[in-house]
Amino acid sequence: MEEGLIVHVGAKKKKSEVWGWIRFSLLMALLFLVIHNVAGITKVSGNSMNPSLQNGNILLMNKLPLFYGSPKYGDVVVIKDERLGFNIIKRVIGVQGDHVLITDGTIYVNGQPLAELYTVGESEDLNEQIVPNGYLFVVGDNRTLGESKDSRDPSLGPVHIQDVKGYAAVSLFPMHRISMPLELK
Known part of the structure; x- marks a missing residue:
């Protein structure tokens, strides 16, 4: 038993x-x-986002907002660019329907100058562009000519919203918050 x-x-x-x-x-x-x-982790390559992000920074990426909304002004997004074959990290300055113009180094969105305290360098002039439906106008924080491959470059132009992989939430190494713009009215 x-x-x-x-x-x-x-x-x-x-x-x-x-x-x-x-x-x-x-x-x-x-x-x-x-x-x-x-969530995800990505690494910054290059100087296009200086001074906000430096080459080699490790970022925590937030993918959750992709399920319920679209990127908005000032968001720092991670974009998968099939033409380049790698991810790029840029700041959203224009959404679909916006008019983007650069004159004397100042970026105007819908006729209003952007209040940008997080940039370096001066952007070259750009004729007014209208952001197509479903696209974003993105730029690097380093506006010096040749430092950032972004929407100002005709070989890239506006990026499709579906190419956004996530939002840069915070730099993990070195640890710091990512600068955000002043309110765009």
Whole structure:
């Protein structure tokens, strides 16, 4: 009688361990899916976002807003550019329907100059561009000619909203917040 009880208890214990490992594996898979679709990590390459972000910064990327909205003014976004073959990190300064003009180094959106305290360099003039539906006008914070491949460059132009992979939330290394613009009215 005792021998049968020991075998039965041992089988229950083994079954419990197997179910424990299955639950653990399912939980890890669910956690991976949530993290993969809600957050990400990317590295800054180049100087196009100086002084806000420097070459080599490691960024935490937030993907959650992609499910319920579109990028807006001042957002720093990570964009997958198939033509370039890698990700670029830029600031949104124009959304669909906006009129973007650069005169004497000042960027105007819908006739209003942008109040930008986070930039370096001076942008070259650009004739007025109207941002097409479903697209964004993005620029690097380093406005010096040749430092940033962004929407000012005809080879890139406005980027499609669907090419946005996420939002740069914070620099993890070195740890700091990302500068945001003053309110655009």
